[in-house]
Amino acid sequence: MKWLLFRCLVVSPLIVGSAGAFGLGWWWAMIPALLLNCLYWYRYNSNFAISDFSTEIRALIIGFIYYFGIFSIILIVNRYNLYQISIYYPFLIIPYNISTIAAGGFMMYHNLGWMFIATFWSSIMGMVIYQIKTHRLPKLDKRKSGGLLILVLVSLLPFYQHFATNLRFTQDYGMSSELSLRQYRPFMKNKALARLKTPATLRITHNYPRLNGATALYPIYSAAAQATYSGMNAKQAAKMIRVDTTPKAFNSLIQHKSDITFMAQPSPAQYKAAKKAHIHLRLTKLGTEAFVFFVNKKNPVNNLTISQIQSIYQRKTIFWSNVGGKFSPIQPFQRAEGSGSQTAMEQLVMKDKKLVKPLRYQATDGMGFLIDEIAGYNNHSNAIGYSFRFYATQMKHNKKIKLIKINGVTPTAANIRNGKYPLVGHFYAITRDNPSQNSTKLIHWLQTNQGQRLIDKTGYVGLK
Numbered sequence: 001m002k003w004l005l006f007r008c009l010v011v012s013p014l015i016v017g018s019a020g021a022f023g024l025g026w027w028w029a030m031i032p033a034l035l036l037n038c039l040y041w042y043r044y045n046s047n048f049a050i051s052d053f054s055t056e057i058r059a060l061i062i063g064f065i066y067y068f069g070i071f072s073i074i075l076i077v078n079r080y081n082l083y084q085i086s087i088y089y090p091f092l093i094i095p096y097n098i099s100t101i102a103a104g105g106f107m108m109y110h111n112l113g114w115m116f117i118a119t120f121w122s123s124i125m126g127m128v129i130y131q132i133k134t135h136r137l138p139k140l141d142k143r144k145s146g147g148l149l150i151l152v153l154v155s156l157l158p159f160y161q162h163f164a165t166n167l168r169f170t171q172d173y174g175m176s177s178e179l180s181l182r183q184y185r186p187f188m189k190n191k192a193l194a195r196l197k198t199p200a201t202l203r204i205t206h207n208y209p210r211l212n213g214a215t216a217l218y219p220i221y222s223a224a225a226q227a228t229y230s231g232m233n234a235k236q237a238a239k240m241i242r243v244d245t246t247p248k249a250f251n252s253l254i255q256h257k258s259d260i261t262f263m264a265q266p267s268p269a270q271y272k273a274a275k276k277a278h279i280h281l282r283l284t285k286l287g288t289e290a291f292v293f294f295v296n297k298k299n300p301v302n303n304l305t306i307s308q309i310q311s312i313y314q315r316k317t318i319f320w321s322n323v324g325g326k327f328s329p330i331q332p333f334q335r336a337e338g339s340g341s342q343t344a345m346e347q348l349v350m351k352d353k354k355l356v357k358p359l360r361y362q363a364t365d366g367m368g369f370l371i372d373e374i375a376g377y378n379n380h381s382n383a384i385g386y387s388f389r390f391y392a393t394q395m396k397h398n399k400k401i402k403l404i405k406i407n408g409v410t411p412t413a414a415n416i417r418n419g420k421y422p423l424v425g426h427f428y429a430i431t432r433d434n435p436s437q438n439s440t441k442l443i444h445w446l447q448t449n450q451g452q453r454l455i456d457k458t459g460y461v462g463l464k
Helices: 002-019 027-047 053-077 082-087 089-106 112-133 142-155 157-166 215-228 234-240 245-254 268-276 306-312 340-350 389-395 413-417 437-447 449-458
Strands: 211-213 260-264 281-296 360-364 370-374 383-388 401-403 424-432
Touching: 002 027, 002 053, 002 112, 027 112, 053 112, 053 142, 053 157, 112 142, 112 157, 142 157, 211 215, 211 245, 215 234, 215 260, 215 281, 215 389, 215 437, 215 449, 245 260, 245 268, 245 424, 260 340, 260 437, 281 340, 281 389, 281 413, 281 437, 281 449, 306 340, 340 383, 340 424, 383 389, 389 401, 424 437, 437 449
Parallel strands: 211 260
Antiparallel strands: 260 424, 281 383, 281 401, 281 424, 360 370
């Protein structure tokens, strides 16, 4: 028995792990190694004229339980995070040698479970071929048939493991998050920047307020600065009118690096950070914007209710077929914590319901180091993402996506104004308490008819 265990735990893994190492990346590259392993077990049975197959099968099952069983337990413990396996698991599968090095060094674990299962069944196949050739193939009684059925069902577990992993992680980087903001820079004669037909009623000639804010709102405060800042050039504007994304822009405000930050309602964590810095925030409403959801243009789903979206992002609804689509698992993408979109998702959509952990992008870079971050929307046929209407349709327009109706209402400017579209939030000009005189003037001007007209011309919906 001990030599049988040696063959099951060491020899077969050496054969498959050496000749089939590329199978970790491409499953079909495992086939030659499996044929070699099948031949090895056929020759072993033939050379020793094996007649006690039950002992041989028990030894193979022990090897199968050791490799695939431990692999499955580690996956469950680490919530199907394949890359957590690299911490300790390769040392437990050293007999797979070259494959062990590849798995541990290059984080190639996606086909590892299949390699263990294929090793087991190719060994069984070699034994069965010998039995057939020597007319020793035993008949299957109920007990043996039941055992065989259990082994077959267990061997299908990698399908579920792959499914469970894909619910939490992706190896697709997604659509590029890069956005050219040059077209919205002030004092550069950009056609994309909104302009008033008449000169602004406010002129700021000195002590210019330092502006920062969410990427999606950059066209508004950039256009406002261009309309009201007199005597400024593009080089000066690059320092005074910045766009550092919502989290960084908010931090710049509480760190006294900017005077006005333009963004949606701050998150509870951001309010807490301001309080910790002894900063009292002053929020002034400037306009409204729709919070939208989008999917691949070929996705047959055109409408979702808020309760369906909540269910999707709580992982209670897993398949598109549950909401009128195809039988395909839903990939619900989220945004980074503290971003305007994520805060809106939590406050406008989920409310008192808790979001599941966001889908994460995992891969290795050219040096073999692990990249693990919140995944960006990839527009696969089963993906769903969210953002603000102007950002999704104007700043980063993509013809391959479509906005979906919410509760049967399309997110148009008219439906935002009349209140029919259910997911509408305000955006604000936020200052510290006791803002400068010019900061106050600029905010007040944005609330006037002229300022509101500029907001409308930008593509947002003003308050008036």
